[in-house]
Amino acid sequence: MSRIAPGGASQDEQSDASGRTVAVADAAGLPERFENPGLPEHRPRLADIDRKAARRAELSVAVMFLLSMVGTVVTIVGYFAFRLDEPTSGELAWSNRTIGLGLFLTIFFIGMGAVQWAKTLMPDHEQIEERHSVESTPETKSAAAGILREGVDDSGIRRRPLILGSLAGALALAPLPALVLLKDLGPNPGNKLRETLWGPGVRAIVDPTKTPLRPEEIQLGQIVHILPEQLGIEPDEGRTEGLEYLNEKAKAAAIVIRLEEGEVPAAARAGAYGGLVAYSKVCTHMGCSVALYEQVTHHLLCPCHQSTFDVLDNCRVIFGPAARALPQLPVGVDDEGYLVATEGFAEPVGPSFWERGDT
Amino acid sequence: MTSLFRYRRHRLALPALLLAGLIVAGTGYAAVLPSAGATDRGPNEFTAEQIEDGRELFLANCATCHGLDAEGGTTDGDGKVSGPSLIGVGAASVDFQVGTGRMPLQASGPQAPERAPQFSLEETRALAAYVASLAPGPGIPEDRWLDPEQGDVAEGGEIFRTNCAMCHNFFGNGGALTEGKYAPAIDSEPVHTYEAMVTGPQNMPVFSDDVLTPEQKRDVIAFLEYAQAEPAPGGLSLGAIGPVSEGLIAWIVGIGGLVALAVWLGARAS
Numbered sequence: 001m002s003r004i005a006p007g008g009a010s011q012d013e014q015s016d017a018s019g020r021t022v023a024v025a026d027a028a029g030l031p032e033r034f035e036n037p038g039l040p041e042h043r044p045r046l047a048d049i050d051r052k053a054a055r056r057a058e059l060s061v062a063v064m065f066l067l068s069m070v071g072t073v074v075t076i077v078g079y080f081a082f083r084l085d086e087p088t089s090g091e092l093a094w095s096n097r098t099i100g101l102g103l104f105l106t107i108f109f110i111g112m113g114a115v116q117w118a119k120t121l122m123p124d125h126e127q128i129e130e131r132h133s134v135e136s137t138p139e140t141k142s143a144a145a146g147i148l149r150e151g152v153d154d155s156g157i158r159r160r161p162l163i164l165g166s167l168a169g170a171l172a173l174a175p176l177p178a179l180v181l182l183k184d185l186g187p188n189p190g191n192k193l194r195e196t197l198w199g200p201g202v203r204a205i206v207d208p209t210k211t212p213l214r215p216e217e218i219q220l221g222q223i224v225h226i227l228p229e230q231l232g233i234e235p236d237e238g239r240t241e242g243l244e245y246l247n248e249k250a251k252a253a254a255i256v257i258r259l260e261e262g263e264v265p266a267a268a269r270a271g272a273y274g275g276l277v278a279y280s281k282v283c284t285h286m287g288c289s290v291a292l293y294e295q296v297t298h299h300l301l302c303p304c305h306q307s308t309f310d311v312l313d314n315c316r317v318i319f320g321p322a323a324r325a326l327p328q329l330p331v332g333v334d335d336e337g338y339l340v341a342t343e344g345f346a347e348p349v350g351p352s353f354w355e356r357g358d359t
Numbered sequence: 360m361t362s363l364f365r366y367r368r369h370r371l372a373l374p375a376l377l378l379a380g381l382i383v384a385g386t387g388y389a390a391v392l393p394s395a396g397a398t399d400r401g402p403n404e405f406t407a408e409q410i411e412d413g414r415e416l417f418l419a420n421c422a423t424c425h426g427l428d429a430e431g432g433t434t435d436g437d438g439k440v441s442g443p444s445l446i447g448v449g450a451a452s453v454d455f456q457v458g459t460g461r462m463p464l465q466a467s468g469p470q471a472p473e474r475a476p477q478f479s480l481e482e483t484r485a486l487a488a489y490v491a492s493l494a495p496g497p498g499i500p501e502d503r504w505l506d507p508e509q510g511d512v513a514e515g516g517e518i519f520r521t522n523c524a525m526c527h528n529f530f531g532n533g534g535a536l537t538e539g540k541y542a543p544a545i546d547s548e549p550v551h552t553y554e555a556m557v558t559g560p561q562n563m564p565v566f567s568d569d570v571l572t573p574e575q576k577r578d579v580i581a582f583l584e585y586a587q588a589e590p591a592p593g594g595l596s597l598g599a600i601g602p603v604s605e606g607l608i609a610w611i612v613g614i615g616g617l618v619a620l621a622v623w624l625g626a627r628a629s
Contacts, residue, residue, distance in 0.1 A: 045628050057628075092592040100594060119628040206570060208517045217569030221559045224570050225521050257564075291525045292536065294562040299537060303525050308537060319537075 039126055047120045057120035064113030071105025078102055193353055196252040197228040198329060198344040204256065204278075205232045213339045215276055218258045221295040225281065228252050228341070251349055253281040254329050255291060256339070257311060259298070267314040271330030271342070278329040278341075279315050282350040283307055285322035300326070323352065374475065382479055403450055403498035405488030413489025416482055420463050421445075429493055448558065449496020450487035455554035457483045459547055469539030470561050473547070497557040504573040505549040510581025518575055519582050522566065530586045530599040536562065546587065549580045 047054040078098025082091045136144075157164055204213050204226040218224055231249055256278040264272045271277070283290045283302040290309060292301035298311040299318070307320030315326035327349050332342040348356060369375075405413075417429065424432045424442030432441030445452075456462040460474030478486065487499065503509070520529060526542035528534050533544035540562055545552055556576050559565035566576070590596075597604040 047628070089592045090590045093590045093594060096592065096594045115624060208521045209575065213570065217567060219565045219567045222565040222567055222570070289525060292542075293564050294536060294540065295559055295564045296562045297537070301537065303534075 039128075042126060045120065045124055048124060054121065057116070061113050061117045061121070064109045064116060068106050068109035068113065071102045071107075071109065073102075075099055075102030075106060192247075193350075193356075194348045196344060196349060197230045197248050198252055198254075198341045200341070200343055201334060202341045203229040203334065204254075204331070204339045204341065205229050207253065213256075214337055215273055215333060215339055218256065218276060220258050220260065220275070222258055223291075223293045223295070224256050225291065226254050226256055226278065226339075250287075251282065253289065254278050255281050255293070255300075256329075256331065257293065257298075259311070263298075263312055265312055265314045268328055271328045273331045273333065273339070276331055276339070277311065278331045279309075279311075279326040280329065280345060280349040282326075283322055284317075284324040284326060284349075285320070285351060287350045290326060371475075378475060385479065386481065402501060403491065405450075405484070405491065409485045409488040410492045412482075413485035413487070413492075416478070416486050417489050420477075421486070424464070429490060445490050445493065447494040447496045448490060450491035450499050451497040451554040452558040452560070453487040453490045454483060454499050455551050455558060455560055457486055458554075459551050461560070470541070473543055497554075500550060500553045500557070500573070500576075504577050505553060505580065506577070507549065507581040507584040510574075510577040510579075512578070512581050512585045514575070515578030515580070515582030516586075518571065519579050522571070523579070526563075528600060531583050532598065532600050534600075545583055549584075552580055552583065553577075 047057045075098070078095060078101075081098065082095035084092065084095060087095065152158070205211060205228070206213055207225040207227045210227075210232045212229070213224060213226065227249060231245065231252065256276055259275045259277060261275045264275060264277060268277050279300075281289050281291055283304065285302065285305055285307050288302050288304035290300050290302045290307070292303060293299075293311075294301070300309040300311055300315065301307070302309075302320065302322065305321050307322035308318050309315040309322070309326050310318045314328065317323070317325060327345045327347050329345060330342040332340055334340045417425075418427065421429075421442075425445050426432050426442070429445040431444035434440050453462075456471075457478055458476055458480075460476045461471040463477060464471050465474070476483065490496075491498065519531070523531070526534055526536065527545055528542075531545035533542050535541050542563070547555075553576055555563060556566040556571065556579070557568065568576075571579075591599070597608060
C-alpha cells in the first residue's frame with residue numbers, strides 16, 4: 001500500500017514501530033503519487049437549462065410554502081374547534097392531533113421549501129476559497145508576547161507577593177465545597193438493605209386492599225400479593241410516611257402461593273404452612289416485581305428481564321439474568337388464625353449490593 | 360350497545376354479526392317452540408333436563424379428552440393427560456372455556472386460543488349444568504357483579520395493577536409468557552372476565568372470592584371497561600402495549616424519516 005508522506009513525496013519503504021523495514025509500495029499499479037483530482041466537471045441542473053423544469057421547480061417550492069400556510073390554518077382551526085374547558089378525552093385527543101399536525105405542516109414545509117428552492121433554483125456556480133496557513137508570523141507572535149509581558153509589569157504583581165500568595169490560596173481552596181457537597185451522597189444505608197418490616201408474628205395483609213388474610217382463603221393455584229401489617233396505614237399517616245413508606249413497601253412486598261402439600265420443595269418445607277409458600281416479590285437481578293405466576297408450570301417470571309424462578313425448586317433461577325433464588329418468607333398462623341410471618345427474610349431481598357457479602 | 364358498536368370495523372365484525380344473526384334466528388325459533396324453559400331462574404339453578412342435555416353434549420364433544428365421566432382423560436407414555444378432570448371445576452369454568460371458544464380444543468399447543476364459540480348459549484349452559492352437577496365448584500356470577508356502572512374504577516385500577524397488569528398489560532392488552540404461552544388481551548364479556556378470575560383458566564392463577572371479593576372483581580371489570588373505552592388523549596395509542604410498539608415506530612418511522620430527509624438534503628438536484 002502506497003502512502004503519501006507528510007512532505008508530499010511517496011516513500012517506497014518505511015520503518016514500522018518495531019524497526020523492521022516493510023515494503024509499502026505494491027505492484028498493483030497504484031501511482032507513486034496521487035494527484036489532486038480537482039473539482040468534478042460542472043454539470044448544470046435541469047432547472048438551469050430547461051425553462052419548463054425551472055418553472056416546475058418554482059411551482060414545487062410555492063406548493064411547499066402553501067402547505068405551510070395550510071398548516072397554520074389547521075393549527076388555528078384545531079385550537080378553536082376543540083374547546084378544552086371541560087374536554088372529554090376524545091376531544092383532548094383530537095385537539096392534540098390537529099394542533100400537532102398543523103404545527104408540523106407549518107414549520108416543516110417552510111424548511112422543506114427553502115431547501116428545495118436552494119437546491120433547484122439558487123445560483124449553482126462552484127466557488128473556491130484557498131486555505132491559508134493558520135500560524136501567525138514571528139512579528140505578530142513577539143508583539144503579542146510583548147503585550148502580555150507589559151500587562152504583567154503594569155499590574156505590579158511581582159512587587160506585591162501578598163496579593164499573589166492570597167490569590168493562589170483562594171484558587172486552591174475554591175474546589176473544596178464541591179468535595180464537601182459529596183457528603184450528601186451518604187450516609188451509608190447501614191442495615192437498611194438487610195432488614196424489612198417482616199418479623200416473627202407480623203401479619204400479612206393483602207395488597208392493595210390491606211385486609212388481613214386467612215390461610216383457608218387461599219385456594220389451590222392462587223397467588224396473593226402481601227405486605228406486612230405495618231403498611232396497612234395510609235402512607236401519609238403515622239410513622240411510616242411518604243418516602244419511607246414506599247421504601248419499606250418496596251423491600252417487604254411478597255407473594256404467597258398455595259401448592260399441593262406434596263409439591264412443596266423440601267428446602268422450603270420448614271417455612272411453609274401446609275401448601276402455602278411465601279417468597280419475596282423483589283427480583284434478585286434489578287428489583288422489579290416478580291409476579292407473573294404460571295399456575296400450571298409453577299414458574300414465576302420477572303417482567304423486566306425475563307428471569308424465571310421455579311417455585312417447585314424453592315424459587316431457583318431457571319432462566320434469565322438473576323443470580324440468586326428469591327428469598328423465602330417463613331409463614332404460619334397466629335392465635336386468631338391469620339397468616340403471619342414466623343420470621344423475617346433470612347437474607348437481604350432484592351438485587352446485589354456492594355457490601356452484601358456473597359454473590 | 361355502544362361497547363359493541365366500537366368493534367364495527369374489526370375484521371371479525373362481519374363473521375360475528377353473521378354468527379349473532381344465526382344465534383338470534385336459532386334461539387328465536389327455539390323460543391316459539393313450546394318446550395322453551397322458564398327464564399327467571401338464577402344463573403346456577405339448572406333443570407334436570409339441562410343436565411341431561413349437557414351430558415349428551417359432553418359425551419359427544421368432550422369425553423374423548425376428559426373421559427366418559429369427566430374424571431380426566433387417559434395418560435400417554437410421557438405422563439401427559441389428554442384432558443384434566445372436570446370434577447369440581449364448576450359451572451363458571453365451563454361457561455368461560457366453552458363460552459370463549461377455548462374448548463373444545465381444536466389443536467394441541469402451548470395454550471388454548473380464544474375463538475368464536477362452538478356452542479350456543481343454551482348448549483354452553485347445558486354443559487355447565489352437567490359439570491356443575493358432578494361436584495360443587497365456582498358458579499356462574501350473578502348479573503349484579505357484572506355491571507361496570509356499579510364498580511369503582513379507581514379501586515379496580517389499583518387491584519388490576521397489583522394483581523393483573525404484570526401479565527395482562529396495564530391496559531389489559533395482554534402480553535407474552537414462557538414457551539409460547541401468553542396472557543390474552545382482555546376484551547371479553549364481563550361475565551367471562553369474572554369467571555377467569557374465579558377459576559384461573561390454564562396458567563392464570565386463581566383469585567378466590569375470599570381474597571378478591573365479588574365487589575372488587577366488579578371494580579376490576581369497571582376499570583377494564585373504562586380503560587378500553589378511553590381514547591388515547593396523547594393522540595395515538597399505538598396499541599397501548601408500551602415500549603415495544605412505541606420503540607418500533609420511533610426507530611423505523613421516526614429515525615427512518617430523519618435518515619430519508621438527510622439523504623434528500625445531501626442529494627444534488629437533478
